[in-house]
Amino acid sequence: MIVITLTDCPISLRGDLTKWLQEIDTGVYVGKVSARVRDQLWTRITENTKNGRATMVYSAKNEQRLDFRVHNTTWEPINFDGLKLMLRPSPARIQKLGEQRMGYSNAAKIRKAKQMTKKNNKGEKFLKTYLVLDVETTGLSVAEHEIIEIGALKIKDGQVEATFQALVKSKGSVPKSIEVLTGISDIMLEEKGKELEEVLPEFLEFAGNMPVVSHNGDFDYSFLRAACQQLDIPLFSNRCLDTLKIARRLVDDVKNYKLSTLLKYFGIEVQTMHRSIEDCKITFQLYEKLIELEKEQK
DSSP: OEEEEEESOOTHHHHHHHTTSEEEETTEEEEOOOHHHHHHHHHHHHHHOSSOEEEEEEEOSSSSSEEEEEESOSSEEEEETTEEEEEOOOHHHHHHHHHHHHOOOHHHHHHHHHHHHHHHOGGGSSOSEEEEEEEEESSSOTTTOOEEEEEEEEEETTEEEEEEEEEBOOSSOOOHHHHHHHOOOHHHHHHHOBOHHHHHHHHHHHHTTOOEEETTHHHHHHHHHHHHHHHTOOOOOOOEEEHHHHHHHHOOSOSOOOHHHHHHHHTOOOSOOSSHHHHHHHHHHHHHHHHHHHHHHO
């Protein structure tokens, strides 16, 4: 049995890992493989993960019946009287390790400090100018499915300033379940869709460097980044505020944090779902409700 966790790692690794392991959460993979496969997977991870972090826990023939491997982490596996433990380094060692790995210049350190200051500034927790994003796909797997629609709204001071919407032609057929869910069919994509090579650069230009609000943003970002890799262009990396994660922090009395559940909780009227622009509009309303709730709880 092995458990692998990845943070800020290439999307292409997901395809390799999901051939052998089950992804039980974003970046968390679990499965039972041979030692040979385990070692090959770890080699693949370390060779293709430059700035991201990886940890693997696996069964071993020792007293604890487990062992660790880490890559680019500040915690280190150590042997303590025959027991394998994870050593938490001192702040000074964390800084040293970070500088060695990332090669930060003084200017980069200053930029990083400013970024951290902004993240820790509660007054800037919610945005006034931002992009609401939603992506429709042919399924849930980045390795197997495709983007078929991208939608986005530019928001400033609570008002929609601009809209982006485009259907994307699929290399395969749209599954019947997705057609029923979204209303997007092969015929619609053939008649109104554009090639990914045309749509993605248009979207990236529309988005610029604006911060993004999305519900379950990890899903949207994973498909967009995979598409960027496919076209060999820089990965989409705008700052993202995820209404799913915000709701988990602010809302207690709901059975789950699905978009439909939260919309009902806040009394947001829904006419259509699972089309990119409509989902952007309701995500925008949800975000505004979360802002109000945050202010009430202060």
